[in-house]
Amino acid sequence: MNRRNFLKVAGLATSAVAVSPILLKGTATAEAKPQKKSYEEALKEITGGKPVKDSDKVKLIAPAIAENGAVVPVKVTVNHPMEEGNYVKAIHILAKKNFDPRSISAHLTPANGRAFISTRIRLAKTMDVVAIAELSDGTFLKAEKPVKVTIGGCG
C-alpha cells in the first residue's frame, strides 16, 4: 500500500464515524414522536370499515359535567347474553377529540357472565364519549354521550 491509498482509506473511515451518530439520532427521534389520530381513523382501526349501528342495548354511564378532565369515570353495560357462540366479543371506549381517540379496548369471553366494564379516562376538552360493542357475529353497536369538561386533563 502506498501513501496515497492509505490517506484515502483513512479519510473515509474518519468521516463515516463522524456522520453515523447524527444519522442514528435522526431516525430515533422521528420514531418516538406520537402521532395525532382523528376519530374516523380510530373507528376504522376497530371496525375495519364495517357499519356501526346506534343501539339502546349499549348503556353508557358518564357524568354530564366533569369538573376534572383527568379523571372521568365511565361505565359501559351491554344488554346481550353471554353464551358460547353468542356473546359480546369486545367493548371499546373512545373520546372523539382526544389526541388518540382510543382509550381502552376490553376483550371479553363467555366466562365473564355479563358484558360490563368500568374505568376512568382522560378528556382534553368538552367532547362526546363513544362506547362501541363488538358482538361475536361481527356486528357493531354504539352509544354516545356528550361530557362537559371544566378543566382539561391531557397535558
Add this chain to the structure above:
Amino acid sequence: MARTALIKVKPRRYKVGDIVTIASIIMHPMHTGLQKDKKTGKIIPAQYVKKIEVFYGDEKVTWMDLFPSVSANPFISFNLKVTKAAPLKIVWTENDGKVTEKTIQIKPKG
C-alpha cells in the same frame, strides 16, 4: 421493580354460579408522552400500561388494550362468573416491557 397493585372481589361472600364484580387498580403515572416537565421544560417520555390480561385457573378470561388516555392509576372493573375454586391472576404489561403480576384466590362458599 414491581408496582403496587390491588384486586378486590365484590360482594365478599359468593357461591358457585354467581356473577361477581372484580375491581383492580395499579399505581402508575400513565405518562402520555405529550406533557412537559414544569421545571426543566423537557417532554416526559411516554410510559403507560399497554395490556392487562386476566387468567381464571388456566383459562384466559379477559384481556384489555390500554391507550395513554386512560387516567393515572388505572382502575378497571369487570364481571366474572364463578364456576370453581381457582386462582385469579392479573398481569399488567407496560409499553417498555415491565410486568406486574398479582394473584388472588377465588373461594366460593356453599
